[in-house]
Amino acid sequence: MDRKLQDTLGARPSDSRPSKSKRDTAAKRIDFGSDGVTDHNILNLPTSDYKLLAAITLLAAIVRLFRIYQPTSVVFDEVHFGGFASKYIKGKFFMDVHPPLAKLLITLSAWLAGFDGEFDFKDIGKDYLEPGVPYVAMRLLPAILGVLTAPLMFLILKVTGCRTATAVMGAVLVTFENALTTQSRFILLDSPLVFCTALTVLSFSCFTNQQEQGPSKAFRGPWWLWLTATGICLGATASVKWVGLFTIAWVGTLTILQLWVLLGDTRTVTLRLWFKHFFARVFCLIIVPIGFYIGIFAIHFLCLVNPGDGDGFMSSEFQATLNHKGMQDVPADVAFGSRISIRHLNTQGGYLHSHNHMYPTGSKQQQITLYPHKDENNVFIVENMTQPLDTNGQEIPGPFAWDNLTADYVEDGATIKLYHVMTHRRIHSHDVRPPITEADWQNEISAYGYEGFAGDANDLFRVEIVPSMSDGKEAKKRLRTIETKFRLIHVMTGCVLFSHKVKLPDWGFEQQEVTCAKGGSLPNSVWYVESNSHNTLPEDTEKVNYRNPGFLGKFWELQKVMWITNAGLVESHAWDSRPPSWPTLRRGINFWGKDHRQVYLLGNPLIWWSSTTAIAIYVIFKGIAVLRWQRSCGDYDDVNFKRFDYEIGTTVLGWALHYFPFYLMARQLFLHHYLPALYFAIIILCQTLDFAAFRFSVRSVTPQPTFGKAFIAVFLALSIVSFVVYSPIVYGNPWTQDACNRVKLFSTWDFDCNTFYTDLSQYTTQYVNTGDDVQSDATATQPQGNPQIVHSPPSGNVTPQPEQPEVVSHEERVEYRDQDGNLLDEEQVAAFKKDGQVSFQTRYETRTRVVNAEGQEIFNGEYAPPHPDVEGQNPETGGRRDEKPVGNRPASAAGEGKSLRHEGHGQPRPASEGKEATAQ
């Protein structure tokens, strides 16, 4: 069995077919253990190693925590992750594509430091000092985890059998890696992610070491300890970011390999014992991580009990579990004459809605939309196709005719009219194209008629219950609130009431389009009744409410929404990059720029490129080794050769699994997604060096360790120099244009050297002092002098002066929108801070009505940002633009409320990971 083990380990990627030459190898072991493996228990290192470990930690702490207070304003995705801390503290539900562990930890540190959540982190560059945000405490959490990755690297290398010198080298390389340092200094998730990944690698390496020592170590204390630790760490990694799934894949692949080797050991492993091994792993590596992951979400739900801007992503059932979002029980049965509001099932667009505004196109009749909030304009009366008769056999006219009759339930197949109470019009459809979707197969839906109008045949809709979606026997037969899901078929044309995630333009208040579709997809054609009342229903009539989805239901729904949202982040981003550019460090990310300083995520080129080279060397080695193996050259007889192939091979597998899956992702990607893979790459570099310098012998002459140590010393010195050279953009320190240009090796490294002063002495102001600076620096000199478009943010915080056209605003902002997309101003945002949910709702209703009264003007002027070409901000294109705007919409309207999303080029911008949550 030993021989087979060697085959499996040695020639893993090709196949496990035994080859003749290997069969001749003298058997050294008779069990599943591996040759050439000794105990590397990290708990039994010599004292000198622990001293080194402490020294390394101290060094890393100095490098990572140096001036952690600067910049004193919001950097890159602190916009999102700082913002999430505020939301946690206030308990307002939000949706983010990342699992909650790291965000919860950040929140914890913020909370311990006394943060009250009264800061919104909305723009890059927004000042921390004046509002007294404990941002240093928040940054300390990722920073400390980042510090710990250095000693972890030391331990990982020790446990894989490297010399202390190599282990020190690995730790120092991690310490002086610019990208890892930059990333761990801010409130971001990648430092916790790398930390958790490193911890997993350490635990699993310790476990592998125990496992490879054979049956004598199996099921002993350390064996169980490291197996359980691996499981917990896997859970933690996956709870920080879904990238942890790649780590799980790595551990999983290697575990399957171990089990396969175990299966081949027929001498010491009985089937019973094999199953013991198997179930130990199932428990520790599957059940424990899943339990951990679910547990983190349980805490997440415990924290977020109030409605927030993430509601719009979730189903009505989910939303009903949030405070103040639940509703009163409503009567179950819908009868003719009931006042109902109808909700769209598949999108979170809201309620079927109409208001006193006309479509500007098509029939020019009254608009029908989906509106996300409760409102009187959502109420319709269900009318029967024919009017009821009174006792004399006379027709009772009007929509209120059923009010005093006993309730007559609406059955499946009933033909109804829907009467809009506020405007006295009925929902109507005809052969006119919808306003936005100009597809042949869709018709317009409008509201048509006037008070006293009896309606016409185009108002008739047939109720068709969808039995598979309806809940309960009765709900499949007749229309019941919430339980029944139904389609509304337009009797005259056969099309079906339909809505999809298409927003109407400003004239429709960015509410969702409703059409009548022939052959629309089923999910988008399904509706249900949410509120229902009827005059003659008794008080004690049967009532229903949303079903509580329970914890697991909520958990699962959130996972699905996260997945869909994540996959939907495909819009390109000014600082994104694709995976092929990462190993060669083609481009970085601009994190922050202000005050003639810059923070730019860029790796240490020396470490980056040499680690990539190490991987390339291994791949070439493997290629040759496999070819030689097929030619029966017997390389694998050599223990060192075999161990080199296996040990580096497993790490390269880890690198590959953390790198190549990104090729499959269509979503926007950034350089920092490479960091876990980089961590593996550094391990590979050190392991390769360790083998080359200390273990491989050429013609049975072992190399002098002195050479290896000298090489390591030189390499480390160069790495540190390289780190120092690029350190100004790590720490946001003063730099000069010359120094910057000198080290800008590639034009694709697009940090902006012109940001810096030409001379260090110009950095006179002490950095910590701000306040006024924030005001002034926005008007500071402009990089490159390119005339760029200025968008003045609406808030008073930073105002670029419009009379200085050369100015580029360094600011940008997160829009606050309500769920139908209207921009919110400062006062409204302030109002939310009080978290008064009832007034929250009312406010919007009022707002809608105000808007209606004002006609088409939905935003009062102050929201609309000055449009460059209209306002004369840009002297070259502005002013002279006196001719009439072309097209079917005024040119100025195009920028209204929207161009805020477009910032000038070359400015930092947060990744849109959380942004989508507020945009929808």
Place this chain on the structure above:
Amino acid sequence: MAAGNPGLTTGVEQNADVRRRNVPGARKSNGSVAASAVSDDKKNRSSKSQLQSFLAILDEWEFVIAPLIFTALSVFTRMYRIGLSDIVTWDEAHFGKFGSHYIKREFYFDVHPPLGKMLVGLSGYLAGYNGSFEFKSGEKYPEDVNYTFMRLFNSVFGVVCIPLAYYTARELNFRRPTVWLISLMVLFENSYATISRFILLDSMLLCFTFTTTFCWAKFHRLQKESFSPNWFIWLFLTGLSIGCVCSVKMVGLFCTALVGLYTIEDLWNKFGDLKMPKVVLAQHLAARVVCLIIVPILVYMFSFYIHFLILENSGPGDAQMSSLFQANLRGTEVGRDSPLEIALGSKVTLKNMGYGGGLLHSHVQTYPEGSGQQQVTCYHHKDANNDWFIYPNREQPDFSPIDPIDPLKFVGHGDTIRLIHAQTGRNLHSHHVSAPVTKSDNEVSCYGNTTVGDDKDHWTIEVVSDVASKDRSKIRTLTTAFRLRHTSLGCYLRAANVVLPQWGFKQTETSCVKDNRPGDVHAHWNVESHANERLPPGNPGSYKSPFIKDFIHLNVAMMTSNNALVPDPDKQDDLASQFWQWPILHVGLRMCSWDDSVVKYLLLGNPIVYWGSTASLVIFGLLISWYLIRWQRGYRDLNQADIDHIHYSGLYPLLGWVLHYLPFIIMARVTYVHHYYPALYYAILTAGFCLDWLTRAMDSKPRWALYSILYGVVIGLFVLFRAIVFGMEGSNQQWAHLNWLRNWRIV
């Protein structure tokens, strides 16, 4: 060839072990053992009765008789009542139309390679069809279109599949009952029969998939006779067949991948054979490179060569091709009488030279975001919105395009000009605003007019190449490739097949890219049409674009539009289905309207074939796992011959299924049931293997009994569902009893 295999010819009365011992022996002795085995059998039999000797003759000639019977039956299933429905059914609307284009010799554009459609065209030509029918879906065929002949022509490809399946199964070393079962499963497969009966590409695709598999199996059996003439013939035929299958539909690439993987493994094993001289190894490699790579590529290119040769007239697909190619089509407007050199005041259209690139276009609609100025896009359709005037830049003296007093000024490399959109009078403009989709680029818009504007309307011409001349001081119609650099921002005008959302009418985004990459063809432009009254007409189209360039251009354009066939998520598409529905026969496809007056056809498989083959895939997986785990535990259940049999007759068909199925899981485009048909063939082969393997220890009588039941079920279900193949006349309610699953939609 088949006679050389005793395992098959004498398979009936021998048990499995005898047969298996024979197989390697037969291979080693290169047929001589086989011959003696046959003669031995004859001796044994000669002592028995006359009847037995008749059976022996039948037995000996089974390899001719059985396929003949199967083929005769398949002629019936594929051709019976083939002309019953006289309306254009399902995708006949497409492929018939393409056939018409060949007959009329008009250039068209489609996502599929041309071989299949040329064959359709050929069938039309043979049928005496003149190409004038439009092939509108559901329309009745006119008198002069002999659609029956065209369909018959197609169904021949379907018929050929059956003997191919028979011989393939034999070559895979299955026992006779299995060979018959596989043939019957292909023969009485309703969906194969139905799809072969119309003017579609699928019967051809299936046919060439079958020939590829057959040639591969044949070639594999000749492994021990390397470099013999036979070996070369079958290797060459494999390559030819691969070429054909890829020239019908791109799906053929999966078939190619199967043969490719086999070849790689084969060479890998030879590489490990230390006894083989390196020269021989190199010869093996060279033979395969020539036959399996070069031959297919030549076939593929040849089909395009013929395609270009036939389609010499201008037609609906012109715009997909380069301007120079269009200029060489008969009856085109491109390049006709255009003045040769561009001067200030010329009215031009600008063609993007990237593959599938359109014409620079603008229309009055504005960008809904960004600057809100007038949209600039790239668009294939030719209309007046593609016209641009070349104007001098704003620093130059005023200029009147019609004033003949001004001296004529030509533009060339390094000149800075403005481009004015003819319909709206606005300048082509760019500024520091992110492009709507490609956020890292600058937006390109139309802004201002002849007087209103600034230096952001300026574009500098950088000539890249000119096939007609080395002189860069003038821009020539059609032949000059140039880039347009935005003078003040330094970015380059580019359009790279990025589709705008609905507000941009799904036209191609045009942006200004900051990277200076001279080799990026998406930033190259040429003048396609050119009008200037003050210049004499020329004939710029006299230069022919080289075939290889057109070939690559067309292929990239095909890829691009194939990927663009993404379903509309809002639309319920009853014809489309998803990959998971196919193996479990979850869905049927109505090929025409379901009116009582129409002869109705339904694409639905034979349930036992689908469910059985899918189950066998699972069974095969379990079988492999079982043997692997046993092997790892130290049991040696199988000898080398068994392993080889599982490897080549079981694993490769499974691999074929995976290769033909997996891509459709990943693909984002709309998928239909017929995309599963090539994969189904491999599933059928796997089913054959599983049955063959599991019954290997059985006595011959129960085995024949088992197989007879299976034959009966396969044929019986085909007969039960015959109406969906031969056409359903009258009310669909007559077949309500066949609607076993709701999604089959027979009713």
